[in-house]
Amino acid sequence: MLRTTSLGPITRLRMARRVLGRSLRTVDAYLIDGLLIDSGPPATAREVVEWCRQREVHQVVNTHHHEDHAGGNSLLRASLGLPIAAPADSLAVLRDVPRLELYRRLVWGQPKGVAAQPLDEYVVTPRHRFAVIPAPGHCPGHVCLLEEDEGWLFSGDLFIHERARYLREDEDAHQIMASLRRVLTLRPRLLMCSHAGFVEDGETAMARKIAYWEGVLEEARAFRERGYSVERIAEVVLGPEGLATRISGGRFSKKNLIASLL
Numbered sequence: 001m002l003r004t005t006s007l008g009p010i011t012r013l014r015m016a017r018r019v020l021g022r023s024l025r026t027v028d029a030y031l032i033d034g035l036l037i038d039s040g041p042p043a044t045a046r047e048v049v050e051w052c053r054q055r056e057v058h059q060v061v062n063t064h065h066h067e068d069h070a071g072g073n074s075l076l077r078a079s080l081g082l083p084i085a086a087p088a089d090s091l092a093v094l095r096d097v098p099r100l101e102l103y104r105r106l107v108w109g110q111p112k113g114v115a116a117q118p119l120d121e122y123v124v125t126p127r128h129r130f131a132v133i134p135a136p137g138h139c140p141g142h143v144c145l146l147e148e149d150e151g152w153l154f155s156g157d158l159f160i161h162e163r164a165r166y167l168r169e170d171e172d173a174h175q176i177m178a179s180l181r182r183v184l185t186l187r188p189r190l191l192m193c194s195h196a197g198f199v200e201d202g203e204t205a206m207a208r209k210i211a212y213w214e215g216v217l218e219e220a221r222a223f224r225e226r227g228y229s230v231e232r233i234a235e236v237v238l239g240p241e242g243l244a245t246r247i248s249g250g251r252f253s254k255k256n257l258i259a260s261l262l
């Protein structure tokens with residue numbers, strides 16, 4: 001499933017695999033001035049190629065290597081010959097993609113390897129220039145793209161939600177907060193998030209996410225001092241685990257957020 005919306009010159013492309021008429025998890029890519037930021041999951045790669053064929057698309061950049069952000073790379077390269085750039089730390093895993101866990105293959109599909117070019121300090125398009133801002137924590141090498149004159153921040157998976165309660169087991173919550181704080185100093189006006197879509201007043205939204213996690217950490221510490229286990233703290237502070245935790249076998253959970261914060 002593809003769905004598009006626009007804000008000024010920026011087009012958001014929302015993608016999801018559909019099963020029995022229902023969309024599984026969604027992810028957004030963005031098209032601005034011929035630059036496609038992220039390429040979506042393998043499951044929608046064919047549709048994305050057809051979508052790009054009808055538009056001016058000249059280059060692809062990945063904010064990070066995850067399959068819902070880079071899974072369209074290989075078909076875009078093979079079908080349209082588009083150049084693909086990605087963070088230097090992610091090139092090896094983009095080229096030799098490991099076999100993903102079952103839940104990830106079900107939700108997004110298994111990507112094929114592709115040779116990408118390392119991102120430079122800036123990505124340049126005919127009308128804009130985007131600074132490549134390192135923002136690790138969600139995964140090593142994760143970057144955001146900032147159009148400094150416009151205050152547009154393409155934030156990949158740095159933001160996601162201002163009250164994010166789930167974390168992957170390989171994410172580092174403190175590194176994410178450090179990245180959010182660093183990006184905040186750049187005063188972004190409009191966020192283009194890969195899961196929340198367009199977020200107006202991005203600066204305030206990111207500050208609220210930091211404050212929310214700081215509050216969660218404070219509560220978690222208090223419960224830990226009373227001898228609560230990490231599982232129990234997660235349940236008391238964030239509520240019971242949801243479907244995502246069960247489907248992922250615990251690889252994506254509230255417990256992971258508490259464990260990483262503590």
Ligand SMILES: [Zn+2]
Pocket residue numbers: 064066069138157
């Ligand atoms: Zn990701």
